[in-house]
Amino acid sequence: MSIEIKGVNKKFGDFVALDDVNVSLPTGQLTALLGPSGGGKSTLLRIIAGLDSADSGTINIEGTNATQLPPQKRNVGFVFQHYAVFKHMTVAKNVAFGLEIRKRPKDEIAKRVDELLKLVHLSQFAHRLPSQLSGGQRQRMALARALAVEPTVLLLDEPFGALDAKVRKELRDWLRRLHDEVHVTTVFVTHDQEEAMEVADEIVVINEGRVEQVGTPDQLYDEPANDFVMGFLGEITTLNGVMLRPHDIHLSLTPQLSEAAEGSISRLLRVGFEVRATVLTDDGEEVTVILTRTHARQLDLEVGVRVWVTPAAGALTMPSTQKAAAV
């Protein structure tokens, strides 16, 4: 295990940011800390980096107790949401910073900077100032800067949060491929479950300062530990008192199964290739069903049409709770 976090607590005044967090992050993997804003995931990352200190608990990085170490002695690379570029230095100087601090020989620095800029596809921008780069390029530069010092762990705090949707998606793919190339233990914070599931080997779900579940993306999606995890990883709806995913509901125009709930469509919303139908059952439940556009056309759905809904075979279901009903 690369990073061992034991019994970490952190309070900001009265606000409990982290409440007895225990988690182990494996070596060489890409781990996502996933959770809603204000849930404590960024605080945990900053505590790992040494930029914040825990009120109690210990942090172990690759077998060394790092709890009391200042950030510059932890050998971690940190990438900030808003890039934190050194504005007065060229791209190459930014990347070289950590190596110059370590007083490496000049030709070695030049060679390493060259390699890294190639790795992040910024070779032709080496002599520009960061202000002449786009957001995505700046973040790639920040990543190269963090990688330059060959950190034991690479920590990314919402690295793509400030970028527009398209660039975000590109960078996400690129990060995954980069990780497959360099294999440095990487932890990144995100509130976007799609991003976490697409990129990470392992996901730690954090909510209200507590770890809700740790597992691979498939485990989390297929076997959520509780209704929070289930609700956070994807949309949910309730049918006959159980929670399930809207795309796991079978909708038909004739009563095919005895347990099917009867109702009528109260709302139809088309988003791209999918159609979201809200079905008001005769028992008074509002059920959201997601179908493909093609399927909806075949059924000729319209508001007011009578339909029968059942959980599809193999659907993941979970007993509904008060909290889920409120969602």
Next chain:
Amino acid sequence: MASRSSNAVANKSQVVKWVLRLLVIAYLVMLVGWPTAYVVKHTFADGLSGIQDALSDPDVVHALKLTAQIAVTAVIINTVFGVGMSLLLVRYTFIGKRALSVLIDLPLSVSPVVVGLALVLVYNGRFGWFGPWLEDNGLQVIFAKPGMIMATCFVILPLVIREVVPVLEELGDDQEQAARSLGANAWQTFRRITLPGIKWAVVYGVVLSLARALGEFGAVKVVAGNVGGETQVATVLVQQKYQNFQQETAYSVAFMLVFAAVLCLIVVALLRPKEHKS
């Protein structure tokens, strides 16, 4: 109709614009331009001989040297202290921070003469709080250079801090944290990251405090004791020469003080755009 009325508005705003301009220019001319020009005119009434005469008076030369020494020393102390204080105010939270912030502005509101008197009360060699002890240990503060430097430091205290604090706040601490995570210690972070970020604020603060230090009169006059050729600075000398009907010398020294201050501002104005273009 519409266009005519908007024309009328435009005409009116044109008139207002010119009136305002004229007003501002007249105000500045009456208050700053004319009096300063008058000093220049009197200085060069007989060509360069006025300045030559002034510079042949050993008291004048001494006063100018002393002024330069005190101003430069005070500015150096104030720059180091000001940058450190700004970092403390922006980057750290502690009890009494707001009180400290208010205290720093005190020199702007307190009359320099009061400052001088206060220093005399604390540091004079006969009945001050620290004065006798310091004097026993061989350090005379009042009626000597240390006191004059202290008085000047007090007066220029806020000038660097008030320039640097807003820039530090705007800069944020992201870059500093990034530097720390890349292995830089506190000093390396300051020198390589923070200082380049606040460089221009510091330069402006230094120029402002230098100009202010050169021109300081009240506080220094009280603590200096005003012995010609020993503890008399240029501003006090100007007053004395003027009262002694040596107007020509007074004008010449006054001109040199103005010239030094203007030179500072011009140097900064010339340096800055170059930095931006590159």
